[in-house]
Amino acid sequence: MDDLRLALVLNAVSPAVGGVLVRGEKGTAKSTTVRALAAVLPPVAVVEGCRFSCDPAAPDPACPDGPHPAGAPAATRPARLVELPVGASEDRLVGSLDLERALGEGVAAYEPGLLAAAHRGVLYVDEVNLLQDHLVDLLLDAAALGTSYVEREGVSVRHAARFLLVGTMNPEEGELRPQLLDRFGLTVEVAAPRETGLRAEVVRRRLAHDDDPAAFTGRFAEEERALAGRIAEARRRLPGVLLSDAALRQVAAVCASFDVDGLRADLVTARAALAHAAWRGGVEVTAEDVRVAARLALPHRRRRNPFDAPGLDEDQLEQALADGAPEDGPEDPTDPDGGPDGGPDGGPDGGPDGGGPGPEGPGPEGGVPEAGVPEAGGPAGAQSAPPPGGDHAPRREPVTAQAGEAYRVRRLEARGLGSGPAGRRSRALGDTGALVGSRRPRGRARGIHLPATVLAAAPHQRARGRADGGRLRLRGEDLREARRVGREGNLVLFVVDASGSMAARSRMTAVKGAVLSLLLDAYQRRDKVGLVTFRGDGAEVALPPTSSVDAAAARLGALPTGGRTPVAAGLLRAHEVLRVERLRDPRRRPLLVLVTDGRATSGGVPAAHRAAGLLAATGTSAVVVDCESGPVRLGMAGDLAAVLEADLVRLEELGADALAATVRATTTRPTGPTTPRRAA
Template identity: 60%
Template sequence: MAQTGSGIDPGFPFSAIVGQDQLRLALTLCAVHPGIGGVLVRGEKGTAKSTVVRALAALLPPVDDGRPARLVELPVGATEDRVVGSLDLEKVLRDGERAFQPGLLAAAHDGVLYVDEVNLLHDHLVDVLLDAAAMGRVHIERDGVSHSHPARFVLVGTMNPEEGELRPQLLDRFGLAVDVAASRDVDTRMQVVRRRLDFEADPGGFAGRYAEQDAALARRIAAARAALPAVALSDTELRRIAALCASFDVDGMRADLVLARTATAHAAWRGADAVAEEDVRVAAELTLPHRRRRDPFDEPGLDPQQLEDAMRDAAEQAGRPDPDPEPDPDPDGPGGAPVPDETPTPPDGQAPETPAADAPAPEAPAPAETAPDEAPARSGPGPAPQRQAGAPSAQFRTRLLQIPGVGEGAPGRRSRSRSPQGRTVRSTSERGHGLHLVGTLFAAAEHQVVRGRTTGRMKLAPSDIRGAHREGREGNLVLFVVDASGSMAARDRLSAVTGAIVSLLRDAYQRRDKVAVITVRGSSAELVLPPTSSVDVAVRRLASLRTGGKTPLAQGFLEARRVVLREKVRDPQRRALVVALTDGRATGGVDPVQRAKVAAGLLADASVASVVVDCESGMIRLGLARELATALRGAYVRLDELSAEQVAGVVRAGTSKFAA
């Protein structure tokens, strides 16, 4: 837990931050009105996210007991007990008193709770934080303790999108969101470096030069807080807010409430006594962008023109007469509320709700094909024709593809793993995750006669201790090997394949996997997406997928083996699952099918689980994909069997040799 304003070395002054105006404004508005619900800061590494957040705490008013506001940092590996508090074992053992020991949320009261890499935090902990930030209190019912305490704080979460996104349902829980990036202006970058070097050379002297500016900001925040209850929000501006949220088609009512609170805080910050249109506009820029992501693969952000159109439509709505607050129940009687003519139409340019909306439209149909699974005929010399992959077909909920055995990888939702957060499945004489009390008692019971116990307490020995074997779920590295050859492009088959891949990617996103994509076509295999937790990038890469040429499947399996072995060095505990989508028709070179089988055997020898998705279609089926699955010693499933709605059950890749 870090603390500012306590005589420790001064931090970087808030007033000395260069640029990042929107981030500083968002943090300031949350300091004025903590009920906004916190700020999510998204941006690349090295953009001063942490510096700005840590500087904010020094500007907050002192708490009721006169101490400075605290900056409490929540580590990614924190447990729920550490966050919300738990039973005070010391008092229980020493005094026999059942007492509560507060956690980090209590320490952050009237201060700042900072979560770096919030996207890597367990989802249930993120829920706890956001609930506390929204309600301003923490309620604990656990371990025989019932406790409640205030927890009003400015919640700030920072994240690098390259390391994986927050789920849309968690994004919505953050009041505001800001995307930050390093300036490309040379003078600005020079100023950032100069101020940082000056601070490192003399922290106290540097902070002293900005002390008065920070003090003025602190006084202004305190004044805005005091004035906040008196700021008026008229029905006209409330109608404008409601119209904006309806125009952007956001889910639920949280956006309307947060936008209203943010607009009120901005009015108080600028010293006004009533919310105006400019306050609503600023609030919309901070409140709405991250709430437009209904699908994990939707692009975040807010198009400026779309905002202008929505503000114009909202202005028309705001100009309408207000309805009677208590309309006559008789629709024909006096005082009835006017009914809008029509529902506001979403402005042009709004992103469709499909996850692959940025995929280009299919090109004109190819010439008539000479065979069901062959590329279009061509004449004359030159390379094989290439074409853009068509738009992905409709997505679906996929079957669970799972690695057999029990691993010890990063927490996720795909394969079984040993996990301290999992459920207890049995006791073990080896080191486990915590004490298995029942197993310990049973182990000791067998020796009570030998140990001379007749009555009284059970006699225990160190050899009786049993650990708890807990099992949870882990995330895996899911590596897609995509056949993008000419035979796959026939009859727009790749549209169905890319639709299946997007469905699998969404499944990987929900199960917290890392993903990688290898495409196979022409004369080589290409790693188009190195292993990453940001699976939405893979969807964007699919939009530009080129097809055509021969099918060097052997190179695809060898490249997959190289990627898996390299990733094992970086993350030894994360198990890999290779998902090959192909019709199995290897071409090019001498005996390409046999070469593909040999390469598949090498991949299997590296203890890599695999699933072959057979994409072959048409009247003539050669069954080569099933032979590849045999060579990989993995699972086999047809493309039309990949949907969980059509086929029940779990596909476990590989054989028992992968079991722990």
């Protein structure tokens, strides 16, 4: 937590750093730590009565509550920490028409939203990776411009919206869009302590707080006041801190060495280095300040694709600092203690070195994940001339093939209009998206379309006894709700044959590359993904449906192959996964991608066809990827696709355009019995 405290403190000293993204496992007090920031922020001077927190020294000339005259009454209030719920509406974020005044007084008045409340304060988004895309777009605009523009329902408003953006997330639940990720100035990886004594102390303090919150808070009140005072002093010192040309060259050298996109990383690193110098009491930025800033500002900007783990290589960082130092020697006049006071916990950077974790986790070269010998046995179905290395080859250990290089696929879009959760794949009716009309509410009204409601009521005003200049008379039948068309996310369930017949490295490499490409597309489209594998005597859910496509990529990379081919078990397990997901999320439409050569050497072909028919009866859209190779083809995957009512594509046809067109054709074709067809 030392890195987290330091990152928050640096943003408190210099809000221009740009905020903090806190990544970590569940139950690590991410939200608790962020909410505690408001108590140590310096108070804010505002124009009295201004709903947009204008600074009395420099009021916004375009403030909707202005213009404010010179010498307007001022007030001081604590800095705000405004929380944006994941399920917030667009109106709640940017503001909307004041319905009470519009209906009661007949005026188009603006009611500010959370962006206005967060101006000159902190905007906190818990589970920021689950935020809906249309809200992310609004946040990106406001963060980039420092201004919120509202053009809707007869309201045209512009107001300042400069805030410190702080988000927390659990990477297991999905990653952020690259555009939003880059908007966070600093990032921190947090994890629960593994030391017994420290964990016991955490529990002890939590129990003490629950027993007597007031007494517990009083124990640390003096330390909190001292921290707030030190932050205020660092803010006053910040304008006088010097960023020399030598230090600036080190900043540029570090950012160039790590090959980050754009120049925002350079700006953030320079601002964080200045804030760190002011925090430790220095008058000039040193190499240590640049080192600390880089460890916090660069890890999340090094990700070249969503499957890369954030982190910095320490040796590369040191080499970049040395390359950017003056030729007569490195510029680092600080002592090991980092100044008279050190960091928040006595060290120059407030704790450990702050470096993010390097790439970890299972990789494609992870050796043999599973022990044991694949099951051998006779043919479970009529097989002729099995190719070498197939299910009848001599016993051997499972192997793990590397995934081929990922490539871009086209959007796989379902036919018609769905009603699933917000995403970026198929067209859907919902609460978000482009306004295309209005309709009478079906049940309780949601998302009132005010102009349509007024138009519906207007012809009846005289009959309802409205006097000239009187209030609008509304009835229940006048209400209209907005009809919006946006995009929905889907569930893509991969069912992958990992038997011995798939063990040929070249074949499995191509298969993994294709699946990895679709996973990358699912990340960009905000889909859920799942992974079912089958080999030996059964099938397993390698990854339950989740939004974390990088977790799916890790499981795919470590997937071993070997043993017999229980196709029926794989399809039955997929059927069960989809059945449970329909109960959990009935609006999300599934797409099943079965990757196999069709050989059912465990359980038999009839059992495989019965399982396929069970899935087809549910109306599940599916694609069968035929992995059979060689001059003699048995066509068993085609037979399976016919029963499954799925489209068929061969392994050698797994080019980006061919595979994407196949899946798209599957999801857009009318339902009903069909024969398997091959993609062009």
